Amino acid sequence: MARPHAAALVEDAYTERKARLLERRGWVTRIVPSTGYGSATQIRVFGRVVMTRGLPEDEPTEPTYAARLRALETETRGWRAFFATPVADEPVTVRVNERLVQARTDRGGYLDLTVRGHGLTPGWHQVFLDSPRAEPIDVPVLVVGSQVTHGIISDIDDTVLSTSLPRPMIAAWNTFVRSEGARRPVPGMATMYRDLLESRPEAPVVYLSTGAWNTAPQLTRFLERNGYPVGPMLLTDWGPTNTGWFRSGQEHKRAQLHRLARELPNVRWLLVGDDGQHDPTLYSEFASRRPDRVRGIALRELTAGEQVLSHAIPVATDDIAPTPSARLEVPVLRGPDGYALGPRLAEVWDDVVGGQTLGEYASAVVTGGLEDPPDYTVEDPDER
Structure with a gap:
């Protein structure tokens, strides 16, 4: 050893x-x-x-x-x-x-x-x-029962909770000083989750984040206070490990995604995250390897200002370095908040995409049968 x-x-x-x-x-x-x-x-x-x-x-x-x-x-x-x-x-x-x-x-x-x-x-x-x-x-x-086929895996930072990570000073202020009662939820995300669960109340909601286990109690209180569904949180431990100074947040998310796929093999997950960090890459990578475990991907789009504060440039990380993979067999939706994502996401949740079942949609993608694939990017309602 x-x-x-x-x-x-x-x-x-x-x-x-x-x-x-x-x-x-x-x-x-x-x-x-x-x-x-x-x-x-x-x-x-x-x-x-x-x-x-x-x-x-x-x-x-x-x-x-x-x-x-x-x-x-x-x-x-x-x-x-x-x-x-x-x-x-x-x-x-x-x-x-x-x-x-x-x-x-x-x-x-x-x-x-x-x-x-x-x-x-x-x-x-x-x-x-x-x-x-x-x-x-x-x-x-x-x-989770063996008959359950729907589930949600949700990121936390900048997906359900506005943290402005990884801006060091503001992130430190939000994490170390402010109580969860003073922190801001992302508009419409709690409503979107509750609406989806109305038709599938047995579906699990798992919160997957690179955040520290230390914050689990306050995050739990934040989610309850803002009307988010109750569910387990898969966080990580900050600080030195047996192999280095810090553990890899990306590896943590990647490992937990595959573990959930193994432990709950009948569930097809809706993966919800944001485009400010690594969610697009991690989710598309997982969907490419395990399309049978993914129902769809929903990405909250950060504003240009949030993108600049997140990683110094005004575009999403996946626009800079898109994942080098074949077309995904699952739909990908984008929107600025839960109010924009919710109505279109309901189709994916109900196993229907553009009038096709998800199986038919996936088959059409693989065989190239989608001459004019539907646009799943949701515009900002204020710009329509």
Whole structure:
């Protein structure tokens, strides 16, 4: 086994020393839950164990639910989330019905556990996480039935949440200082998702982002507050890894797309992102390799100003370096927001494109039978 990267060794030593110091000062451990998902055969459970302040002596032994919510809000807001002290190699027990599964957190305090043979029916369930030094906590898990054929994979930054990434100063302000209550949703995206789910309420919505796991609690609150469907978030861990200073966000997204395709083989996904970074390339690459797993691609178009602030030039990244691949077998739609994308996206969601089924459309693309393919670029309503 290769020796861990020097940066990871330094970070691990610092984290361990800090955890011991906080424990001597009376801090305890707490489990931070995150929504999981799964199929009829297996589920994926997420959580994290971090250090938290112990109760003052004059506080009741069992704090009220409201008090615990206020404490969680304070500890996970802005910069505090990035300075939480993880507890590595901490034993965690996962209880699914009457079954108990033992696991341990990784070097970042995270738990990403696959439980097979869970015996849960399709729909939402609660599993329980317990640790010797922390209070047990329940975690929501969505089990996707084998008959489900529709699903949405959605990016977060600049797709459902206006973050203006990767502008360093503004991104840092949005992430480290502002609370999620002060951040702006992208117009119409929540409405678009809710409208699509009206006809397919069983369809899962998975939020896939290169954002840090540290922000999961505040992102969850943001999505709930702005009317987005509930769903698992697949984020990443910022900072040093065993192979380098930082992990690759693109590789994270690429790996998660293929993992979802393997774990939920009957679902054809609607891939939703934006054209400010790598979503067009990653989504078209995935659709080229797995057209049987993709229903369509929807890209939110950033304005020229947003493009300049994102990567210094006023055009989308895929206009600069388009993906060198054959014509995609799936429709690609573009629009400035959810209000523009929604009406045309409904056709793709209902398996109909320009009067053809998706299968007929794909066949026509492959054989060159589309003499005049339909235009799926949605214009800005204000410019019509």
